[in-house]
Amino acid sequence: MSSGTVTQAPDVDAWRSLQSGLEAVGERRLVLLEGARDLSMQWLQGLLPAIVLEGGLWVGEAGDAPDTRLINIEPAKARQWLGRETPLIVWDGWRGNPPDAFAALSGTLKSGGLLFWLMPSREEWGHFADPDYARAGLDHGQAHPFAERMAGILAADSSVIRVRPGSPEALTLPELPSPTTEFRVATTPDQQNLIRKLVAFGLGRRRRPLVVTADRGRGKSAALGMAAARLLQRGRRQILVTAPSRENVSALFTHALESLGDEVLKTGNDRIETASGALLRFLPVRDLLREKPEAEVVLVDEAAAIPVSLLKRVLLGWPRVTFVSTVHGYEGAGRGFAIRFRQILDQATPQWQAQTLSQPVRWAEGDPLEPLISDLFLLGADHDPVELPKTGASEVVIEPWRPAQASEAELADAFGLLVNAHYRTTPADLRQWMDDPSARSWRALINGETVGVLWGAVEGGLSSELAEQVASGKRRVRGHLLPQSLASHSGFPEAASQRGLRIIRIAVTAHARRSGIGCSLVAAATAFGEQEGLDFTGTSFGGSSDLYAFWASCRLVFVRIGLQQEATSGEYPVQMVLAHSAGGKSLVSQIQARLARHWLALVPLNWRDLEPELLMSMTSDLSSGAPPDAADIRDLQNFGGGHRGFRLMLPVLRDLSQVPGVMSWLREHGEAIVWCRAVLQGWNWPELQREGLCVGQRDGEDRLRGVVRDLLQNGPEM
Numbered sequence: 028m029s030s031g032t033v034t035q036a037p038d039v040d041a042w043r044s045l046q047s048g049l050e051a052v053g054e055r056r057l058v059l060l061e062g063a064r065d066l067s068m069q070w071l072q073g074l075l076p077a078i079v080l081e082g083g084l085w086v087g088e089a090g091d092a093p094d095t096r097l098i099n100i101e102p103a104k105a106r107q108w109l110g111r112e113t114p115l116i117v118w119d120g121w122r123g124n125p126p127d128a129f130a131a132l133s134g135t136l137k138s139g140g141l142l143f144w145l146m147p148s149r150e151e152w153g154h155f156a157d158p159d160y161a162r163a164g165l166d167h168g169q170a171h172p173f174a175e176r177m178a179g180i181l182a183a184d185s186s187v188i189r190v191r192p193g194s195p196e197a198l199t200l201p202e203l204p205s206p207t208t209e210f211r212v213a214t215t216p217d218q219q220n221l222i223r224k225l226v227a228f229g230l231g232r233r234r235r236p237l238v239v240t241a242d243r244g245r246g247k248s249a250a251l252g253m254a255a256a257r258l259l260q261r262g263r264r265q266i267l268v269t270a271p272s273r274e275n276v277s278a279l280f281t282h283a284l285e286s287l288g289d290e291v292l293k294t295g296n297d298r299i300e301t302a303s304g305a306l307l308r309f310l311p312v313r314d315l316l317r318e319k320p321e322a323e324v325v326l327v328d329e330a331a332a333i334p335v336s337l338l339k340r341v342l343l344g345w346p347r348v349t350f351v352s353t354v355h356g357y358e359g360a361g362r363g364f365a366i367r368f369r370q371i372l373d374q375a376t377p378q379w380q381a382q383t384l385s386q387p388v389r390w391a392e393g394d395p396l397e398p399l400i401s402d403l404f405l406l407g408a409d410h411d412p413v414e415l416p417k418t419g420a421s422e423v424v425i426e427p428w429r430p431a432q433a434s435e436a437e438l439a440d441a442f443g444l445l446v447n448a449h450y451r452t453t454p455a456d457l458r459q460w461m462d463d464p465s466a467r468s469w470r471a472l473i474n475g476e477t478v479g480v481l482w483g484a485v486e487g488g489l490s491s492e493l494a495e496q497v498a499s500g501k502r503r504v505r506g507h508l509l510p511q512s513l514a515s516h517s518g519f520p521e522a523a524s525q526r527g528l529r530i531i532r533i534a535v536t537a538h539a540r541r542s543g544i545g546c547s548l549v550a551a552a553t554a555f556g557e558q559e560g561l562d563f564t565g566t567s568f569g570g571s572s573d574l575y576a577f578w579a580s581c582r583l584v585f586v587r588i589g590l591q592q593e594a595t596s597g598e599y600p601v602q603m604v605l606a607h608s609a610g611g612k613s614l615v616s617q618i619q620a621r622l623a624r625h626w627l628a629l630v631p632l633n634w635r636d637l638e639p640e641l642l643m644s645m646t647s648d649l650s651s652g653a654p655p656d657a658a659d660i661r662d663l664q665n666f667g668g669g670h671r672g673f674r675l676m677l678p679v680l681r682d683l684s685q686v687p688g689v690m691s692w693l694r695e696h697g698e699a700i701v702w703c704r705a706v707l708q709g710w711n712w713p714e715l716q717r718e719g720l721c722v723g724q725r726d727g728e729d730r731l732r733g734v735v736r737d738l739l740q741n742g743p744e745m
Contacts, residue, residue, distance in 0.1 A: 037070055039077035041200050046079055048203040050139030053210025053391030057399060058188045059181060060145045064121045066192035067145045068093050071117065080115040084132065087119030102128035107274040109329060112137045112389065120146040123159030126454035130404045134243040138210055138390045149178040163455065164506040165462050172431035173458040177403050186395035210391050217384045218250045224382055225254035225349065229324045230261060233346035236372065236379045240352050244397070246388035247351050251326050252282030259287065259305040263323045269312045269341070270328040273297060276309055279328060283307055312337050316344065323347060334597025339371050404454035408443035412538050423478070423544055425551045428470040431461045441470065441480045448534030467528065469551045471544045479535040481548040485561070486510050487526040494523035509565050509602060516587055517618045525562035525611060527604070528552055549581040553605055562611035565604035569593050572640035578603045585648045586618045590633050599637060623649040627681045631709030639703035643694045646707065652685035654745040667736040673728045680706045688743035696737065698730045705731060
């Protein structure tokens, strides 16, 4: 629809001059096109044919691109552009603004790059019906503090070029200083140092992994490519590369190819082979782990986007592994990755090495776009750790808190705490936290400083008819994760009709952990649930034994474990709840009883690789089996004495695992893992042998016979 106003044509000479000037100083700019969409499109159609845009991107409806040379990309596929470069992006904000994708693509702009953002006037942002809100369940028609906050940041940033097509106001482009030397993309001292370190690592001793972290645009992938080439030249025969996708390592392969030059014999999409027969090869991480090809060196790029469980298997599977990760990337995952993965490195390879890059490569250090994007999406949000006073947790104050009403410093501190504590906290999470009217948050303070935060959301309350459809698998309603999951997977429609508070995130500063602050935050949330007449308070998290123990200590009980591992953590989603109402208590009792009846059949079919400690906790909490009868006792005695075979005994041993008190006793036994793997999870003897749990079938059976003898003599009364 036309606005009826003719927009003034852009001064193409001035824009060409701006592009060349930005390239000379190594900077980039955000151009905010405000006002009617049709006028902005008309203005762009007059400008784009005259400026540099080869390889530029259009983020919007495919048929609407203002210039046919632009490459159309959907926001959902922005991740595929990690590691690539573009001179120009046109983002149609009228068609939606998913924060993760916007932040990701902004990092692909090279020096001289322009990011055109089509949006309504900034005064309208807080009430603009962003089409992306529907995807996130934020199309509630209320104010959107996240968008209002962004508008305020843009208004205060003098580097933003504001264009109002149709406005009589004259547009003045920024004047750029004349550089003494023009900016050029070249190998930085940081990169050169990293390349030397990578080569020394690749030729050096085994089991000393290298972890490389840096912000975007620092040339990590380029350094990997150049180092890989040198290693092949120095005699390494096979170097493997893995990443979330092949597109992520495009820069790596490009720089390896350039560095090898005439030594390249042949290339393919996923490999470079030299004339001497050496090979640089890409494999997706799951293919790498399945095929397990031999290699002297493995390079893992964009490691923060790969589940820690898979990274651990790569770490242990090859002699020399380098992990490279973005610290303040669009996923907000870098520091969460570093914290969680550091624990594994310390345990498995204590001689691991760390390296970082600070100097940008694709743009100059004075580039204003990087700090602007960081401010908009809190990519660099950090939490200043607060130490507990000597008086301990008694000084802690727990209070309700609304991130949308917080100061920028308070918001950045609290969000930084979430980023540090969780494997993946993204800019989209920040928007959800600020804009979701069903969100409820609390914070813990010591001497006025934030030491913990809890973010929850009220869910459920679906009509009986809709709940029935959800439970039968015919419908899926946006949001309401916990009630819908319990209804559809546990088979109780009333779970979707009940209302509960789902705890989405909880984080406590490192110095204050294990002091009761987390449980105090959960207690505040559960007290709110009771006061508001909710049926339950619950949570869904990537299952691990330590997190399970934490939630159990907060009085939540186990009600469900998912069938598929989460893409982010590589762990199975676990759901735990604390019932408040009579209806909630009845529902939880029924769900637990049904899960307990099905447990022994489900475990070997679905959770063969579940962490044994977590499996033992769950099995113990689902204890419901009847004690063994006289025939079972006789069989157990015969098995323990070596007179009855394991295969015939398996049903009795599995049933025994659910007898009240038995699993709690087994957890303390030295052969508890063998019991979990062989009895509950159905591992065969070769699998157990590969994991070092036995030296063969006879040894494995003897270990289990010993457990049964100990149980009959020293175990709980049955």
